[in-house]
Amino acid sequence: MRLETRKLLDKSFSGLGLFAILIMSGALLVILAPIFKRGAEALFFEGTVEHRRMLLDKFERGNRAVLEEEIARVKAVRQPIYDILDRFEDEQTHKLNEIIRACEDLGNSEGSFGKRIKRRLNRLERAETFYDRLKIVRDISLRAEKYNGPVADLKHKAKVITELVSQLETQKEPFFQLKEILHELLGPAPGEDLPVLIRKQYGQSRWDRAQVKLHLFFNVETWDYSDPSKMGQLSYTPRVEQFRGTVLEELFPYVEQNQKELLEPRWTFYWGFLTDKSMDAHMFGGIMPEVLGTVYLTLGAIIFSVPIGIIAAIYLTEYTRGGYMVSFLRSCISTLAGVPSIVFGLFGLAFFINTVQVSSSKSVLAGSLTLALLVLPTIIRASEEAIKAVPQTYKSAALSLGAGKWHTVLTVVLPSALPGILTGIVISMGRAAGETAPIIFTAAVSVMGALYNPIEALSHPTYALSWNIFNLSTEHEAVDEIRHVQFGMVMVLVMIVLLLNLTAIIVRARISKKLQT
Template identity: 40%
Template sequence: MKFRIFPREFRDKCFTASCMFSVCLMVFILVVVLFPMMARGLKAVFFQGTNEFREMQLVVFGHGDAERIQRENGEIEEARAFVYEAANRFRRGIDTEHLADEVRGAYRDYGSYLRAAGISGERYSAQRARAKDLRDALLDAFESRDKEYVQSRLQCVLQSRADPDFGGTPIEAYFETAESYSRIAASVDLSRREQYAEAFGEVREALHKLFGPGPGEPAPALTMDQYGATRWDAVERELHRLLWSEDWVETEPGRPMVKETRARREFFAGTELEPVFDYVETNLEKLFQPRFTFYWRYFMDGSTDGHYFGGCGPEILGTLALTFFSMLFAIPLGIISAAFLVECTGDNIAVRVIRTCINTLAGVPSIVFGLFGMAFFVLFLFPVIGEFGHGTLGIFSAEAADKLTKPNILAASLTLGLLVLPVIIRASEEAIRAVPINYKEAALALGAGQFRSFMTVILPAAAPGIFTGIILSLSRAAGETAPILFTGAIAFGPVPDSILEPTRALSYGSYDIAVGDRLAMLVPHKQYGMVMTLVALVLTLNIIAIWIRSRSSRKLRGL
């Protein structure tokens, strides 16, 4: 007895174990996929926002407490002043082009000063010649890389300091310049001037990314350049770029190059810039005043060009519109087709061919639908309809006819509808076929016609199954990118006011960030935020649909 039972028990246990294993595996995969995505997506909503973020919100979207932001900005300006001053001082030593221009300008000003003072003739020429000497001495000093030569030329200039002829004239600035340059030249290794200039360019770029445009700089044209690091993670990223330089160096010929990370603090050692790095690193909190931010407006705000700032409100609206209109098209058509296949036809060869075609369509890649939608709706059907409606019938305005020739929500919805139609037809067909013949017989025996019996008895009984198909296709329609790529999606643009306008969409937005130049690296939170929103949106829609389905199936079970 025991010997006979043992293998059966063993088999049962194995079966149970394999079932448990696959369920666990599925849950694990789901967690591995969903959890990090959601966690990253939430960073778009919950994060440490800096004052730059608050200022951006105030200026671009008009949210926030203006007074408080101004007060904070004042404190931050003070804290940042040290950095800018140091950078300026350093710049004067390195960027001698700039100094040379100043010196040349002062010389020209001196000429007009002399003319204005009514000095002319020999005295004028003599004065100018002396000023020219000073200028040339300074220019020599700016260009030279030899420390001693520089100092000797600067001494030449400073000797004329007491000269009363230059007192109160534009030339007086020469002495200050000479003095400060002599100090700078003493601290800077002049032979490395080019390297300094290049590295300083990187530092300035990093500072720009951190703090936004410096004082006195003109406002950049792009919104993305008008603000510094708005989020603490961006601050940390840009701080790294400020503190460390990365170079690709060749260690030995023929080998791949190696990335070498060097501290800029050491590179700029002994210069005016050196204290800046420590200052920024230690005073980061003061420089940015980060605060925990719950950016719930992420789900409502539009976004600035390039997805840099703002939220995904228009994307959510667009996705909802596309899903709604595609379902509006696909659900009735799908149910009617399924009803036809089940109720109105026998099992002949034509029906079998149609069914095979539908099953094939369900497996066609979505990009094929996208291309079809572009070729058929956008390029062929809509322009023809627009032309006919505008030119022949005169019921469309010229504007509407023009919009019909371009990608729009209608074309995208129809394409999405076509994409999910086979899924709905198949699910509905199965559901309608599964309704017990009893129900139909009962209705027919009471004198209901085919249509009445379908509408009043079979359709309600098939509703749960049909809803399953709708749930599947709803998620698909909301999340597909390829079908709307050419038929109605745009990356930026206003919220559409009719279905003849193109729209943004969550799926297309995250795709656009992913393929955008460095965007995915700079604003990963926005991409993940859109993906999270999409998942949450689909989940919500599904929960609603599942709720309706469970209601209708409970009704069918008589609860």
């Protein structure tokens, strides 16, 4: 090979390595960027008046006087919408009454036909709602169309009635949908009974979600399945088309012009996201219970694993000189580190819950014990490394001063190894906080009654960030509505883990600097 080619290969070889490093860093950025960007939106967003109303109602937060003023203002802007809806209903009733009058006209005709129509018309008195009456009228028109008597005019009249009824009927479903989406956007209409579900008691609390709803307000989603080889194609048609020629036509330009006035979005820093409990399956409120659960589990795991881990490290480094027993122990520890996390979960279920029965069902205690086993190898290894790094001279000096072995370990070795051991502990905490698989069967639940204090929590199941991220993003009934909560949870979890790891990295850097000098 030529020298130039060899040089080129050499350069490209280095380039390949650089490329790999760049890809790795790029992957990290690509993964973290959306998590942090959209996670931040859970805390920092344009909150609408509904958000402030919810905070005042449910968390007693905010200035009541100011808010009431604001609500009155918004109410005034919203009133025309409900007026238009009322006018539309009036218009519909008016149309129906005209049809009924036409029916009565039919009923006045001679013979058994007129009697039959009249009998049906009598039912109208008992009908309560608009749509009940519409149904009866439809019935009449169907009957009238079957008329095959001598008067030709009647048949024509029946046809006209049918047409008018169909018009009213075709607007029924779209009108319901319109009211439904208005409810989702603005909350209950004035005078409406307060719904039971909290999510139905308020309109959109976030401006970004409100914009999605506004888009759905102006447009109707239609799926096109005409091409069987492809998946359904989504397209939007303006909703106003459904109400051409009715009063409702005015509604759309009005809403378009007053979008912001209807909801009064304002930039909000919702710190309560971290300290509030959730409302109505995370439709409102924060993630404090999940954070608390993660903290309980993590601390529990650390409390169980640290003493064992440090003692094991002391034994392995200071009290043994090899041998089969020790290499067996080391093998076991490294094997334990390689056990898949889901197997830890199965073991926790089979041993801690079904065999030892530390609790009757899932509990923080069972979860902590399982997680403790999971992080044990990490703690042992880190502590071993730290103890090994303590210079031999320290130990010799202590021994020469007459200290016993155990005394030396306690007063000289451990204190100087402490930063290294802490690093291991902190990294293990990050691991324990982030793990999901071991706690699925042993500790985590997605619905539970009350929150417990740490002691009570030991024997009760708990929320946990990692589990609830999974639960909310796959099993929640309105996955798309609470994306911000999911992202917020992921961000908080990643932040906890990263902060712990950052602490470890900094401590380690300081240790290595100390060792160098």
